[in-house]
Amino acid sequence: MSLSAxxxxxxxxxxxxxxxxxxxxxxxxxxxxxxxxFTAAAWTRYxxxxxxxxxxxxxxxxxxxxxxxxxxxxVQRRHWGRHPLGSLQEIRALAATVAASxxxxxxxxxxxxxxxxxxxxxPVGAAVALLLMLCVRSAYRHRRDRSLRPNTRSxxxxxxxxxxxxxxxLLRAMVSDPRGGYLPVGLLDDDPDKRHLRIDDVRVxxxxxxxxxxxxxxxxxxVIFSVANADAELIRVVRAATLAAGAxxxxxxxVRDLVNQRISVADVRDPEIDDLxxxxxxVADLGNADSALTGRRVLVTGAGGSIGSExxxxxxxxxxGELMMLDRDESALHxxxxxxxxxxxxxxxxxxxADLRDSEGIARTIRDRRPxxxxxxxxxxxxxxxxxxxxxxxxxxxxxxxxxxxxARDVARFVNISTDKxxxxxxxxxxSKRITERLTAYTGANEAGTFLSVRFGNVxxxxxxxxxxxxxxxxxxxxxxxxxxxxxRYLMSVQEAVQLVLQAAALGRDGEALVxxxxxxVRIDDLARQLAAQAxxxxxxxxxxxxxxxxxHEDLLGEGEIDVRPLHxxxxxxxxPALNPTEVTGLDPFEDPEKMIERLAWLCGxxxxxxxxxxxxxxxxxxxxxxxxxT
Numbered sequence: 001m002s003l004s005a006x007x008x009x010x011x012x013x014x015x016x017x018x019x020x021x022x023x024x025x026x027x028x029x030x031x032x033x034x035x036x037x038f039t040a041a042a043w044t045r046y047x048x049x050x051x052x053x054x055x056x057x058x059x060x061x062x063x064x065x066x067x068x069x070x071x072x073x074x075v076q077r078r079h080w081g082r083h084p085l086g087s088l089q090e091i092r093a094l095a096a097t098v099a100a101s102x103x104x105x106x107x108x109x110x111x112x113x114x115x116x117x118x119x120x121x122x123p124v125g126a127a128v129a130l131l132l133m134l135c136v137r138s139a140y141r142h143r144r145d146r147s148l149r150p151n152t153r154s155x156x157x158x159x160x161x162x163x164x165x166x167x168x169x170l171l172r173a174m175v176s177d178p179r180g181g182y183l184p185v186g187l188l189d190d191d192p193d194k195r196h197l198r199i200d201d202v203r204v205x206x207x208x209x210x211x212x213x214x215x216x217x218x219x220x221x222x223v224i225f226s227v228a229n230a231d232a233e234l235i236r237v238v239r240a241a242t243l244a245a246g247a248x249x250x251x252x253x254x255v256r257d258l259v260n261q262r263i264s265v266a267d268v269r270d271p272e273i274d275d276l277x278x279x280x281x282x283v284a285d286l287g288n289a290d291s292a293l294t295g296r297r298v299l300v301t302g303a304g305g306s307i308g309s310e311x312x313x314x315x316x317x318x319x320x321g322e323l324m325m326l327d328r329d330e331s332a333l334h335x336x337x338x339x340x341x342x343x344x345x346x347x348x349x350x351x352x353x354a355d356l357r358d359s360e361g362i363a364r365t366i367r368d369r370r371p372x373x374x375x376x377x378x379x380x381x382x383x384x385x386x387x388x389x390x391x392x393x394x395x396x397x398x399x400x401x402x403x404x405x406x407x408a409r410d411v412a413r414f415v416n417i418s419t420d421k422x423x424x425x426x427x428x429x430x431x432s433k434r435i436t437e438r439l440t441a442y443t444g445a446n447e448a449g450t451f452l453s454v455r456f457g458n459v460x461x462x463x464x465x466x467x468x469x470x471x472x473x474x475x476x477x478x479x480x481x482x483x484x485x486x487x488x489r490y491l492m493s494v495q496e497a498v499q500l501v502l503q504a505a506a507l508g509r510d511g512e513a514l515v516x517x518x519x520x521x522v523r524i525d526d527l528a529r530q531l532a533a534q535a536x537x538x539x540x541x542x543x544x545x546x547x548x549x550x551x552x553h554e555d556l557l558g559e560g561e562i563d564v565r566p567l568h569x570x571x572x573x574x575x576x577p578a579l580n581p582t583e584v585t586g587l588d589p590f591e592d593p594e595k596m597i598e599r600l601a602w603l604c605g606x607x608x609x610x611x612x613x614x615x616x617x618x619x620x621x622x623x624x625x626x627x628x629x630x631t
Contacts, residue, residue, distance in 0.1 A: 022085075026085075026136075027070060029133070029136045030066065030069055030070075030129075030133055031063070031066035031069075032132075033128075033129040033130075033132035033133045033136070034062045034063075034065045034066040034069065034101075034125070034129045035059055035062035035063065035066065036062075036128070036129070036132060037062070037124075037125040037126060037128035037129030037130075037131075037132060038058050038059070038061055038062035038065065038117070038121055038122075038125035038129075039055070039058055039059065039062065039125075040125065040128050041118075041120065041121045041124035041125035041128060042054065042055075042058040042117060042118060042121050042125070044124075045118045045120055045121065045124075046118075054117075057116045057117055058117055058121065060116075061105065061109075061116065061117050061122075062125070064105070065102075065105050065122070065125070065126075065129075068101050068104060068105070069097060069098070069101045072097050072100050072101055072104075073093075073097045076093060076096065076097055080093070085137060085140060085141070086137045086138065086140055086141030086144070090137070091134065091137070094130070094133060094134075094137075095130060098129060098130045098133070099126065101126065102122045102123050102125070102126030103122075105122035105126075106119065106122040106123060109121075109122060145175065145176070145200075147178070148175065148176045148177070148178050149175050149176075149178065149183065150174070150177065150178060150179070150180045150181070150182065150183045151178070151183075152183060155180060155181055155182055155183035156181055156182050156183065156221060156222055157183050157184075157185045157218060157219055157220045157221060157222075158174075158182045158183065158184055158185065158220050158221070158222040158223065158224050159184070159185065159186045159187065159188055159205075159211075159214055159215065159218065159220045159222070159223045159224070160174075160184050160186075160187050160188065160202075160223075160224050160226050161188040161189070161208070161211075161223055161224065161225050161226060161227065161238055162188075162189060162225060162226040162227035162228075162230070163187055163189040163191070163194055163197075163199070163204065163226075164226075164227060164228055165228065166226055166227070166228035166252060167187075167189075167226035167227065167228075167252075168199065170224070170226050170252055170265075170267075170268070171184055171187070171199060171200055171202065171226075172200065173265055174265055175200045175201075175202070177265055180265045181265065182222070182224070182265060182268065184200075184202050185202065185218040185219070185220050186202065186203065186204075186205045186214050186217070186218040186220060187199065187202055187203065187204040187205065188204070188205060188206060188207060188208070188210065188211065188214060188223070189204055189207060190208055191207075205217065205218070208234075208237060208238055208241060211223065211238070211241045211242060211245055212241065212244070212245040215242075215245050215246075215247050216245075220247065221247055222247055222248040222249070222250060223238065223242040223247055223248070223249055223250070224250045224251070224252065224268055225238055225239070225249065225250070225251045225252065225271075226251075226252040228252075235251065235271065239271065249271065250268050250269060250270055250271070251268070251269060251270070251271045252267055252268060253267055253269065271534075292318075292373075292502075292505055292506040293315055293318035293319075293320050293373065293502070293505070294318050294319050294320065295319070295320065295321045296320050296321055296372040296373055296412075297320070297321050297322045297324070297369070297370060297371045297372045297373070298315055298320045298321075298323050298324065298371060298372065298373045298374075298375070299324040299326060299366070299369065299371035299373070299374045299375070300312055300315070300323070300324070300325055300326065300374075300375045300377060301326045301327070301356065301374070301375070301376050301377055301378040301404060302326075302327060302376070302377035302378030302379065303325035303326055303327045303332075303333065303336060303377070304325075304327035304329045304331075304332020304333050304335065304336050305327070305332065305377060305378070306459060306465075306494055307377045307417060307459065307494065307497055307498060307501070308325075308327070308336075308375075308377040308378070309332075309335075309336050309339070310494045310495065310497075310498045311375055311377060311501060311502075312325055312336060312340060313339075313340065314495075314498050314499070314502060315375075315502075316340065321372075322350070323350055324349075324350055324352055324369055324371060325337075325350055325351055325352065326352040326353075326354050326365070326378070327352075327353070327354075327378070328353065328354065328355040328356070328378075330346075330353055333346065333351050333353065334346055336351075337350075337351060352365055352369075356378055356396055356399075356400025356401070356403055356404065357395055357396060357399070357400055357403075358403075359399075359403035359406070359407075362403045362404055362407050363403070363406065363407040365407075366404070366407040366408060366411075367407065370410075371408075371411055372411060372412045372413070373411065373412060373413045373414075373415075373505060374404065374408050374411050374413070374414045374415070375415050375417070375501060375505070376401060376404055376414065376415065376416045376417060377417045377501075378396075378400065379396065379397050379401075379417070379433070379436075380392055380393060380396045380397055380429075381419075381429065382429075383421070383427050383428075383429045383547075383549055383550065384547050384548075384549070384550075386427070386428040386429045386432070387427060387428050387429075387547070387548050387549045387597075388593070389593075390428045390589075390593050390596040390597050390600065391589030391590055391591075391593075391596060392589070393428045393429065393431075393432040393600075394432070394584075394587050394589040394596070394600075395589050397429075397432035397433065397435075397436060398432050398435050398436065398439075398584055398587070399584070401416065401436040401439060401440070402439055402581055402584065405439060405440065405443045405451070405581075406581075408443075408449075408451075409443075409447050409449075410448075410449070411449050412449050412450065413449060413450045413451075413452075413505050414440065414443070414444075414449060414450070414451040414452070415452060415453070415454060415501060415504050415505050415508070416436055416437065416440040416451070416452070416453040416454070417453070417454055417501060418433045418434075418436065418437050418453045418454060418455045418513060419433050419455060419456070419457075420455055420456065420457045420490055420515075420554045420555065420556055421433060421551075421554065422434040422437055422455060422513075422558075423455065423554075423555040423556055423557055423558040423561070424555045424558045424559055425558075425601075425604055426549060426551060427548075427549030427550065428549060428597060428600060429549070430549070430604075431597070431600035431601055431603070431604050432600065434558075434604045435579060435584060435600065435603055435604060437453040437455075437513050437576045438576055438577060438578060438579035438603075438604075439579055439581060439584070440452065440453050440511075440576070441453075441510075441511035441512075441576040441577065441578045441579070442578035442579055442580060442581065444510035444511045444578075445510065445511055445578050450508065450509065450510050451510060451511070452504060452508035452509065452510065452511065452512045452513070452514065453504075453512070453513040453514070453576065454500055454501050454504045454508075454513070454514050455513045455514065455515045455556070455574075456490070456492055456496075456497050456500055456515070456516055456518065457489060457490025457491055457492055457518055457521075457554065457556075458489045458490065458491050458492070459491075459492055459493070459497050460491050460492065460493050460494070466489070466524060466527065467527070467531070470527070470528055470531045471531060473539070474531060474532065474535045474539050478539075479539065479540040479541065480528045480531070480532060480539055480540070480541045480542070481541075481542050481543075481544050482524055482525055482528050482541055482542070482543055482544070483524070483543065483544055483545060483546050483547065483550060484543060484545065484546055484552060485525045485543055486523070486525070486552060487523070487524050487525070487546070487550075487552055487553070488521035488522060488523050488524065488552070488553050488554070489521055489522060489524060489554055490518045490521050490522075490554055490556065491518070491521075491522050491527075492516070492518055496516070500514070500516045500571075503568075503571065507567050507568065507571065508573070509573070511575065511576055511578065512573045512574060512575060512576065513573075513574045513576050514571055514572070514573060514574075515556050515557065515571070515572040515574055516570060516571060516572075517569075517570045517571070517572065518556070521553065521554065525541070528541055529541070556572070557572065557574060558574075561574045561575070562574070562575075579603065583603060584603065587599060587600075
């Protein structure tokens with residue numbers, strides 16, 4: 001097949017022609033630089049009085065050097081490779097080639113009895129030629145860099161606050177992305193040594209006090225905060241100044257969140273509550289637990305929830321042999337599969353639709369799929385609802401966990417996800433989770449595998465969390481409801497919580513509850529006010545009073561529990577007394593709620609006593625697991 005004369009040129013051919021044209025132009029430019037350099041060197045040597053014969057000899061020598069240059073350059077590229085045009089590496093290679101060419105020319109001149117050109121011409125001419133070559137390459141690099149900048153008509157003009165390594169990396173990413181949505185028009189930094197500095201043709205205009213003036217001067221509509229791991233006070237101050245000047249405020253995530261990727265324009269986001277509260281995230285210091293999961297068969301219960309879905313994401317990065325995701329919520333599994341693989345056909349064996357209350361189904365699933373490690377994240381977690389319906393906590397949190405424990409006798413590791421409300425519990429949620437810790441400890445004492453629990457605080461921005469509730473109230477134009485102005489809670493990001501769970505799989509020992517040092521608790525009133533400050537208008541805050549089962553301040557360790565950190569300075573290992581499953585099989589989920597709560601509290605507070613059979617009349621009604629192990 002032949003191409004007609006009217007056919008458009010092939011794209012590859014066009015690119016090849018363009019590259020060849022650039023090389024030809026560069027070779028011609030280098031040749032002119034050699035001729036010009038030698039002419040200038042000889043002209044000054046003869047005090048600006050060159051005869052025609054001398055000029056011919058000098059130009060001839062320049063042509064010889066120009067012919068020698070590409071030959072030496074090709075030898076150099078063959079041995080050491082070539083570099084991008086205009087890069088620092090290419091400039092070094094160019095200087096070496098010019099020096100080698102000058103040395104050859106000088107040696108040739110010195111060996112001739114009658115020097116055709118002055119001996120000073122090769123070294124001086126080479127220096128002038130190198131300067132001219134660098135000017136050509138600098139102009140090319142500048143033109144190329146300008147072509148890569150975002151379009152001024154479509155990109156948003158922004159100011160960058162912070163010129164550390166992260167800020168400069170973001171600046172380079174912005175000015176080299178022609179499709180980027182942001183065009184930096186000014187820089188801000190509080191370091192006085194950086195005043196009037198110009199980086200990538202963008203100038204430093206001041207610090208935090210000059211935000212308003214810089215916005216007015218440049219016409220920028222957004223300030224991007226790019227200080228790596230900045231404290232919350234600085235973020236709040238810069239944000240307040242930006243909003244007061246009528247501009248948008250965005251942030252670059254902390255470096256810990258970008259450890260496995262280069263900083264890019266896509267990393268810029270709106271500030272999250274973690275940024276404004278300034279919580280000290282500690283999971284970056286916990287190390288890597290991926291090796292404990294690589295090649296293993298892993299089952300996650302409650303996989304569709306906030307903790308479960310993040311668990312699945314982080315486990316997948318560890319390259320497990322198989323990841324099994326179990327949940328009773330089909331919509332949650334659908335969303336999870338879509339987020340993990342970009343497809344949601346619900347036809348893969350990795351998804352398991354099952355209910356903890358179906359003990360026979362859970363036993364069959366675990367028997368057939370044979371997981372090595374189980375992360376048990378499935379539970380009912382809303383404190384107030386469980387306080388009103390304690391029977392549901394028994395059926396799901398207590399008996400559901402026992403169903404999984406009964407079926408998991410052959411697993412290598414079992415990690416039960418608990419809560420800080422299990423320490424000195426006063427709520428149905430706390431009682432039920434404390435009981436699961438004790439049942440897990442009992443199984444660990446009687447089975448070959450390692451069975452342990454993980455205890456952590458509230459998870460920021462999880463489904464049903466206080467942050468989610470506050471944002472929903474703000475979006476609906478409703479007052480923000482806070483139980484008490486002094487109430488505090490330990491807060492974690494979902495990434496922190498999951499990394500702690502993965503560490504537990506690697507570090508924990510039988511019968512323990514692992515507790516992360518989460519720093520200082522956060523006042524929920526401060527949290528509400530930070531969220532309100534981000535909202536348009538002035539949302540009101542209403543104090544509703546503590547509800548039954550709620551504490552003013554949560555505990556991480558219960559009464560009598562000792563803070564021991566044998567393996568890591570940020571993880572406490574708490575010994576949990578075992579509870580025989582026969583103690584909970586007689587619970588009646590349909591009993592009077594007050595009596596149920598009393599019995600749950602009793603099971604938490606009296607581990608050595610045995611309940612009398614007449615005290616609890618079992619009423620299973622197909623809700624109780626069908627088999628329980630006993631001593």
